[in-house]
Amino acid sequence: MFRAANSTETSRNPIRFHAITLATFFGASAAPTPLYRIYQENLALSPVLITVIFAVYAFALLAALLIAGSISDHLGRKPVIFTALILEIIAMGLFVVASGPGWLVAARIVQGLATGIAGASIGAALVDIDRAKGQLVNSIAPLSGMAVGAIGTSALIQYGPFPLHLVYAILLAAFAGQAAAIWATGETGGRRPGFWNSLKPTISIPPQVKRPLALVTPINIANWTLGGFYLSLVPSLVASTTGSRAPLTGGSIVTALMVSGAVAVYCRRNKSGAANLGFGTAATTLGILTVVAGVHLGNVPLLLIGTLLTGAGFGTNFLGSIGTIMPLAKADERAGLLSAFYIQSYLAFSLPAILAGFLTKSLGYQITADLYATAIILVSGAGLLGLRAERGRAARVPACG
Numbered sequence: 444m445f446r447a448a449n450s451t452e453t454s455r456n457p458i459r460f461h462a463i464t465l466a467t468f469f470g471a472s473a474a475p476t477p478l479y480r481i482y483q484e485n486l487a488l489s490p491v492l493i494t495v496i497f498a499v500y501a502f503a504l505l506a507a508l509l510i511a512g513s514i515s516d517h518l519g520r521k522p523v524i525f526t527a528l529i530l531e532i533i534a535m536g537l538f539v540v541a542s543g544p545g546w547l548v549a550a551r552i553v554q555g556l557a558t559g560i561a562g563a564s565i566g567a568a569l570v571d572i573d574r575a576k577g578q579l580v581n582s583i584a585p586l587s588g589m590a591v592g593a594i595g596t597s598a599l600i601q602y603g604p605f606p607l608h609l610v611y612a613i614l615l616a617a618f619a620g621q622a623a624a625i626w627a628t629g630e631t632g633g634r635r636p637g638f639w640n641s642l643k644p645t646i647s648i649p650p651q652v653k654r655p656l657a658l659v660t661p662i663n664i665a666n667w668t669l670g671g672f673y674l675s676l677v678p679s680l681v682a683s684t685t686g687s688r689a690p691l692t693g694g695s696i697v698t699a700l701m702v703s704g705a706v707a708v709y710c711r712r713n714k715s716g717a718a719n720l721g722f723g724t725a726a727t728t729l730g731i732l733t734v735v736a737g738v739h740l741g742n743v744p745l746l747l748i749g750t751l752l753t754g755a756g757f758g759t760n761f762l763g764s765i766g767t768i769m770p771l772a773k774a775d776e777r778a779g780l781l782s783a784f785y786i787q788s789y790l791a792f793s794l795p796a797i798l799a800g801f802l803t804k805s806l807g808y809q810i811t812a813d814l815y816a817t818a819i820i821l822v823s824g825a826g827l828l829g830l831r832a833e834r835g836r837a838a839r840v841p842a843c844g
Contacts (some may be wrong), residue, residue, distance in 0.1 A: 457572050457628055462580045464524070464621050465565045466588030468531065468558050471614045472500065473592035473674065473701070475538075475551070477600055477694040480679045481607060488544055490676070494800030496547045497675040498793035500555040505789040507559025509644040509782055515564035520571070520631050523564040528622040530557035535615035539608050571631035582708045586758065589674075590701035597694025606690075646786065647779035652771045656780075658833055659764045660787065661826030662720055665819045666760040667791035669727070669753065672815055673700050675796040676803065683808040685741045692743060699750040704758030711759050716770075717830065719763030724827045727756030731816045738812050760823070 475482075479493045488496075515523040530553055537550035562585070569577030599613075600606040648656060678693030685692070707726075711719055733749030736742075765784075772780045795815075802811040 457631070458569065458576055458580065460624065460628060461565050461569050461572070462584050464528075464625075465561065465569070465580070466584040466591070467614070467617055467621065468527075468561045468565075469585040469588035470592030470595070471531065471535070471618075472554065472558055473589035473697070474596045474610050474614065475547075476593055476674050476697055477597040477678050477690050478607065478610075479675065480682055480693070481600065481690075482547065483679065485607070486543060489800070490679070490803040491797070491800035492544055493679075494675050494796045496544065496551055497671070498797050499548055500551040500558075501671070501789045501793035503552045503555025504559040504562075505555075505785060507556045508563060508785055509646070511560050511563070513563070514560075515567055517635055519634055520564055520568040521625055521628065524561060524568070525622055525625050527557045527561035527564065528618050528625065530554075530560070531618045532615055532622065533557075535611045535618065538611040539615065541607075568631045579709070579712065582712070582762065583705045586701045586705035586708065590698045590705065593694050593701065594691070594698040597690040597698075600690040600694075644782065645779045646782045647776065648783050649772050649776045649780060652768050652776075652780060654833075655771060656768050656784070658830050659716075659720065659767050659826065661822045661829065662724060662760055663764045663784075663788060664791040665823035665826070666723075666727070666757060666764070667788045668795040668815070669731075669757060669819050670700075671792040671796040672799055673697055673750075676799055676808070676811075679803075680738065680808040680812055681743070681746065684738045684812075685743050685746070687743060696743075696746055696750050699747055700754040700757060703751045703754030704761075707755040707758035708762050711762060714762075714766075716763045716766030716768075717834065719759045719766060720827065720830060723756040723758075723760035723763055724823050725756070726752050727760065727823060728820050730754070730756055731820055735813060735816045738809055 475496075479497070482488055482496075483490070483493055511523075534550050534554035534557055537546055537553060541547050541550060566577075566581045569580050571577070596610045599610045603609050605612075674697065677697055678690070681693040681696055682688045687693075707723075711722065714722075730749045730751070730753030733752060734746055735749075737745030737747075737749055768780065768784065769777060799811055799815060802814065806814075
């Protein structure tokens with residue numbers, strides 16, 4: 444069945460279509476980032492409310508992954524991807540008409556649900572078509588899409604009309620086109636019974652993975668905390684500390700994180716999990732220190748250089764965390780393990796961002812950035828030391844035996 448589908452789909456370049464669709468979803472998820480400062484000024488929103496608007500997206504996405512992540516295995520890929528596209532069109536419509544924080548929260552919740560469903564179903568379709576290429580696209584397309592979304596939105600804000608609405612109108616049209624085009628593709632999956640059981644979240648950590656997961660947890664939490672901070676507050680941080688209020692300045696900093704992360708994932712895709720975590724932690728530490736220097740000096744080029752280094756570490760640490768735990772799980776254990784990993788990751792992505800909003804309100808952007816930089820470096824460094832101590836212990840045990 445899959446072979447026939449692959450043959451039909453290949454003639455229409457299905458990898459490209461699904462890659463573009465997946466990237467568009469994640470590009471839309473990053474589109475609000477350059478607008479948060481504009482929302483804050485135009486709608487008189489506090490930093491805390493801005494981070495709440497950011498975080499509800501992550502909560503909704505996580506819920507969609509846990510509850511609806513495997514429904515395309517039972518209903519087929521196309522109808523589920525189409526449903527995600529319809530939800531995303533609704534989210535873009537809510538953004539277009541948004542006139543207050545309630546509208547923005549609603550839009551982000553619907554967007555999170557749509558992106559979670561799309562990420563799981565499009566990701567599965569890509570692997571159906573070509574396992575090796577599909578896995579690579581699943582790693583790179585979200586980061587690439589977020590980079591384009593951040594810089595594209597920034598450019599539209601700075602140079603286009605209707606800064607709070609234009610990008611969402613364009614994205615709405617793009618998703619409408621994709622919703623129509625999805626029916627011109629062949630079905631890469633199939634239908635099988637068990638739909639209702641698939642809606643029950645499956646979260647499990649196999650015994651052989653518990654210790655490795657515990658060891659990579661500090662690095663993974665630090666990594667996703669870093670990503671959440673960048674996507675929620677960095678454009679406002681840049682404007683506050685450098686005096687540059689041009690949307691493209693803050694947008695380019697966020698874009699640099701995603702671009703360097705995607706490049707790092709591609710370049711280091713064949714390295715071991717341990718090697719990637721070592722490289723990623725070192726790159727993140729050096730990058731964050733450079734970013735902090737740029738914040739205190741109000742120097743945009745230094746912020747950009749530091750973010751490129753930080754992004755390389757961000758992408759590599761994610762790759763290293765997945766590469767450390769997933770090969771240890773059996774085929775029927777991977778879905779439950781991945782669910783547990785995503786819970787950890789998205790909580791680290793969202794909850795610290797809300798805390799950052801409270802700290803920013805009382806301490807200011809610069810001190811908040813210093814505190815977050817210190818915490819991320821210490822936590823990821825402790826995690827790396829723990830991993831190396833564990834490897835040293837494991838090496839001594841056979842020697843003693």
